[in-house]
Amino acid sequence: MACSILRTSGAVFFATAVTLFGAPAFAQDIVLGASVQLTGPVANTGRYYKDAYEFAVDKINAAGGVKVGDTRRKLVLKLYDNQSDVNLSVRQYTQLVSQDKVNLLLGPFASNFALADSAVSEKYQIPMVEGGGASDQIFARKFKYIFGTLAPASDYFASTIDMLKQLSPEPKTVALLYADDAFDVSVAKGTRPLLEKAGLKTVIDERYTSNASDFNSLLSQIKSADADAVLVAGHETEILNFVRQAKSLAVAPKMYSFTVGVPSADFRKALGKDADYAFGMTAWLPSASLKDRWFGDAVQFATAYKAKYGYDPDYHAASGAADVEALAQAMENAGSVDPQKVRDAIAKLNFPSLYGTIAFTEDGQINLAQTVIQVQADKVVAIFGGKGFVEKPKYPMPAWNAR
Amino acid sequence: MDLLAQVLINGVLLGGLYAVMALGLALVWGVLNIVNLAHGAFIMLGAYLAWHLYTYLGIDPFLGLPLTAIVMFCVGYMLQRGLLNLVVRAPMFNTLLITFGLEVVLTYLAQLAFSADFRTINPPYAGNSIALGPLVVPLARLMAFGVAVVLTVGVWLFLLHTKLGRAIRATAQNLVAARLYGVEPRHLYAVTFGIGIGLAGAAGCLYGTVSQINPYIGATLTAKCFAISIIGGLDNPLGVLVGGLVLGVIESLTVLYIGATFGDVASFGVLVLVLIVRPSGLLGKTA
Numbered sequence: 001m002a003c004s005i006l007r008t009s010g011a012v013f014f015a016t017a018v019t020l021f022g023a024p025a026f027a028q029d030i031v032l033g034a035s036v037q038l039t040g041p042v043a044n045t046g047r048y049y050k051d052a053y054e055f056a057v058d059k060i061n062a063a064g065g066v067k068v069g070d071t072r073r074k075l076v077l078k079l080y081d082n083q084s085d086v087n088l089s090v091r092q093y094t095q096l097v098s099q100d101k102v103n104l105l106l107g108p109f110a111s112n113f114a115l116a117d118s119a120v121s122e123k124y125q126i127p128m129v130e131g132g133g134a135s136d137q138i139f140a141r142k143f144k145y146i147f148g149t150l151a152p153a154s155d156y157f158a159s160t161i162d163m164l165k166q167l168s169p170e171p172k173t174v175a176l177l178y179a180d181d182a183f184d185v186s187v188a189k190g191t192r193p194l195l196e197k198a199g200l201k202t203v204i205d206e207r208y209t210s211n212a213s214d215f216n217s218l219l220s221q222i223k224s225a226d227a228d229a230v231l232v233a234g235h236e237t238e239i240l241n242f243v244r245q246a247k248s249l250a251v252a253p254k255m256y257s258f259t260v261g262v263p264s265a266d267f268r269k270a271l272g273k274d275a276d277y278a279f280g281m282t283a284w285l286p287s288a289s290l291k292d293r294w295f296g297d298a299v300q301f302a303t304a305y306k307a308k309y310g311y312d313p314d315y316h317a318a319s320g321a322a323d324v325e326a327l328a329q330a331m332e333n334a335g336s337v338d339p340q341k342v343r344d345a346i347a348k349l350n351f352p353s354l355y356g357t358i359a360f361t362e363d364g365q366i367n368l369a370q371t372v373i374q375v376q377a378d379k380v381v382a383i384f385g386g387k388g389f390v391e392k393p394k395y396p397m398p399a400w401n402a403r
Numbered sequence: 404m405d406l407l408a409q410v411l412i413n414g415v416l417l418g419g420l421y422a423v424m425a426l427g428l429a430l431v432w433g434v435l436n437i438v439n440l441a442h443g444a445f446i447m448l449g450a451y452l453a454w455h456l457y458t459y460l461g462i463d464p465f466l467g468l469p470l471t472a473i474v475m476f477c478v479g480y481m482l483q484r485g486l487l488n489l490v491v492r493a494p495m496f497n498t499l500l501i502t503f504g505l506e507v508v509l510t511y512l513a514q515l516a517f518s519a520d521f522r523t524i525n526p527p528y529a530g531n532s533i534a535l536g537p538l539v540v541p542l543a544r545l546m547a548f549g550v551a552v553v554l555t556v557g558v559w560l561f562l563l564h565t566k567l568g569r570a571i572r573a574t575a576q577n578l579v580a581a582r583l584y585g586v587e588p589r590h591l592y593a594v595t596f597g598i599g600i601g602l603a604g605a606a607g608c609l610y611g612t613v614s615q616i617n618p619y620i621g622a623t624l625t626a627k628c629f630a631i632s633i634i635g636g637l638d639n640p641l642g643v644l645v646g647g648l649v650l651g652v653i654e655s656l657t658v659l660y661i662g663a664t665f666g667d668v669a670s671f672g673v674l675v676l677v678l679i680v681r682p683s684g685l686l687g688k689t690a
Contacts, residue, residue: 039511041619043519084619180664208663211623213614216413217658224406240521240615247530248541248613249413270521270615274530400530 030066030337032057032327033078033102035092035117036132037109040084041211044236044266045316046109049132051309052320053077053106059294066328069335075328078102086116093120102126103337104327109316111135111153111183118146127343129326131319135186139363145339147346147360149319149326151283151368153183154190157231159370160257160281161194163384164229167395171228171254175204177218178233187233187259203227210235215242219251230256240270247274247400254396255279257372263314268378276377277397281370284315284355285382292354294325301354315355322355329358405537410659411652412540418651419548420609422555422644424624425631427602430558433637434575434595435491440502442628443621444509445600449475449607450616451513454522464524465546468608472601479600483593491592506621513618524611547609552644554605558598559640571595630674636684645685649673 034053037046057075060066065074078100082089089108096102097120105121107114107130114133121128122143134150164171174195178188188207195202203225206218219242222230230253232242239261246252255277261267262280286302295301301321305313313321326349331337334345350359356368372384374393382390428442439445449471456467482505490497531542562568573581574591582588610616610624627650635646650670657669677685 039514039519041617043514043619044521044617047519177663206663208658209667212663212666213623214413214417214654214658214666216417217410217655218663220406220409220413221659224409237521237615237617240523244523244525244530244614245541248532248543250532250534250539266520270523272525274525 028071029074029076030068030104030331031076031078031100031102032104032106032324033093033096033100034106035080035082035089035096035108037084037113038081040082041237042084042110042235045132045260045264046084048314048316049106049109049320050079051305052131052313052317053079053324055305055308055317056294056321056324060324060328063294066331068331068337073337075324077106082108082113086113089113090116090120093117097121097124097126104128104331104339104342106130106320106323106327107132107148109133111138111186112181114138114146114148115182118143121145125343126339127327127330127346129323129346131323132316133183135182136190136365137182137186139365143364145343147326147364149322149355149358149366150315151370152190152365153186156187156233156259156281156370157191157257158194159372159384160231160279161191161198161200162387163372163389163393164200164255165198166384166389167255167393169254169396172201173203173225173227173229174200175206175222175225175227175230175253176202176233177204177206177208177230179210179212179235179238180207181210184233184259191231191233200229208234208238210238212238213241215245216249219246219249222253223249223251228254232256233259236261236264236267240267243271243274243278250400252397252399255393256397257281262373262375263380265312265314268375268380273378273403275375276403277375277394279372279374279383279393280380281372282315282380283368283370284318285371285373286313286318290354290356291352292325293329293351295321295354298354318355322353322358325353326358406659409538410655412538414652414655415648416541416544416548416651417655418648419551419644420544420606420613420647421627421631421651422635422647423547423551423602423609424606425628425635425643425647426555426558426640427599427606428625428628429632429635429637429643430602430640431596431599432632434571435487435592436495437487437491437498437502437596438495438629439596439599440499440625441505441509441621442599442603443624443626444506444513445475445479445603445621446607446610446624447513447616447618447621448478448509449604450524450611450620451517451522451607452604453608453611454524454616457524457526463526464608464612465550468550468605471608472605475604475607476597476601478597480593480597482600483596484589487596488589488592506625510618510621517618519617519619522611522616523614524608524616526612529612541613543613547613550605550609551647554602555640555644558602562640567594627670630670632684633674634677634685636687638684638687642684642686649685 080092105128109132111133131149134153178184257279263282286298290298330345334341456462631646635642
């Protein structure tokens with residue numbers, strides 16, 4: 001008898017403990033689930049998404065939450081660390097929808113993750129808005145529940161190649177290097193026809209292993225082939241090694257451009273003065289012309305973000321914040337948190353945000369033009385956008401010993 | 404022709420760096436029969452140590468190298484005394500488990516302490532190079548190569564000609580006989596492991612100067628060191644130098660002639676070949 005009372009009271013206590021500590025979300029809260037890289041080799045960029053998601057959720061809650069129908073409801077973020085492991089992230093998304101019963105999904109960082117994780121959102125028919133995967137492969141499968149706020153990977157070098165045609169002396173030969181993963185392969189695939197159309201001669205077109213640390217052989221080939229412009233699609237660690245080794249082998253093409261790294265504060269910090277002259281691209285720069293319902297505009301977003309997290313937000317962070325806004329806006333438009341209704345509302349979205357106008361194509365991807373940027377004296381400068389120059393590029397790049 | 408010569412230079416210099424990274428792993432493996440899966444993590448710690456010395460105290464990485472090596476030696480000595488001596492006679496599986504655990508712990512502690520940001524040790528001369536006609540020799544890599552040769556030959560001479568070195572070799576060959584001659588194995592194991600970790604620390608200084616540092620570089624470095632040790636053989640530090648050079652040159656030539664995605668295929672292919680043809684390594688004693 002006593003034993004059964006003990007057991008009952010134990011169960012009651014346990015149940016109370018669960019409601020008190022285990023489930024911070026009240027019934028009316030809307031839970032957004034995500035799995036991002038907080039540890040592991042991609043943690044460096046993964047944490048931008050954690051910070052951006054939290055930042056946007058806090059801001060929307062501070063403004064009273066999301067107005068669904070007649071009630072105002074708060075957003076709650078349920079975040080897992082996928083340890084930079086694709087398989088683990090798939091399991092975590094499955095857990096988010098099947099056990100944690102989150103309402104809607106936010107994406108992971110990087111195309112290979114989004115590629116795998118979007119299968120989960122599709123299977124369970126829970127919409128996922130992701131701001132970390134740009135590969136065209138993610139959106140080529142006619143999935144209905146995945147939406148992406150990064151510009152298509154195949155377009156990453158489009159504005160850069162437009163710019164090449166307007167530089168003087170005009171570069172004639174190009175070397176294209178890319179890592180062997182979903183994003184970078186998509187970049188290379190999209191870049192080749194653009195190079196051909198622009199009449200540039202591709203002297204090197206080489207795929208390398210992700211996480212490669214030695215670029216000496218490739219750099220020697222670039223030097224030997226005398227490529228004027230070098231376009232590299234890869235990861236930040238590889239780009240750092242590439243630039244450092246280019247310097248130590250005195251390889252200085254007229255220009256080089258990288259898909260990642262250049263917009264990040266971290267990149268400039270690691271390379272110091274050697275980061276100068278590097279071209280890159282970004283679909284987002286904090287501009288007062290990007291008005292936002294919650295943050296005012298992109299400049300205010302960037303200022304508040306830096307004050308809170310201690311580093312400048314780049315397009316990853318802006319894209320992540322825009323994902324939260326897209327879900328919030330879609331729920332308000334739908335007047336419901338029903339996944340199906342929210343999904344249809346996301347597909348119809350068209351609203352201005354700190355990141356740009358959020359509107360998705362038929363495939364579910366956003367369409368944003370890339371602005372060419374360059375590191376000049378430790379600052380990121382917008383060089384070329386749309387059809388013309390914004391600022392004067394530092395071109396051609398001088399020899400390393402003449403800097 | 405210039406391209407081939409340049410790529411060969413790159414390969415040889417890369418091989419020197421490989422050798423110094425693998426030296427400690429091979430020593431510990433050969434003497435203690437511990438395959439230290441945390442070896443790469445110790446290289447990473449050494450690199451961070453050198454980075455802090457350079458960034459906050461302005462100590463040049465090549466001058467900071469002995470200091471880093473000494474600090475890492477102490478870390479290694481204490482780890483062996485406090486932890487690894489418990490399992491040194493256990494089956495190899497246990498030592499694999501414990502060093503793997505150590506790798507995970509060190510990696511995540513490093514992320515907590517240093518964040519996942521990338522770092523580089525970037526003294527002003529790090530990017531300089533020496534021009535030999537059309538060929539270019541990167542200065543930092545050349546210096547790293549020099550250090551690698553000095554360390555390898557130093558460890559070799561130490562094992563051959565000092566009392567301590569002879570005691571280490573004696574213990575590796577026959578523990579019972581060595582004890583009969585008054586060798587205290589616990590201390591000796593700790594010294595050996597300390598030297599191994601000290602060498603990893605030294606390698607970290609060099610690696611940070613020519614590449615980049617983040618908490619996750621360890622695992623791939625361990626795999627590479629493992630391959631080099633097998634290729635070169637565990638008997639002799641000079642074997643590790645040969646193993647490193649062979650691997651560096653083969654990888655560079657593979658990238659040039661076959662393709663940049665095949666570097667790892669080539670290096671682990673060579674590993675398999677060596678295991679088939681000369682299981683005790685290129686410079687190992689034939690069984």
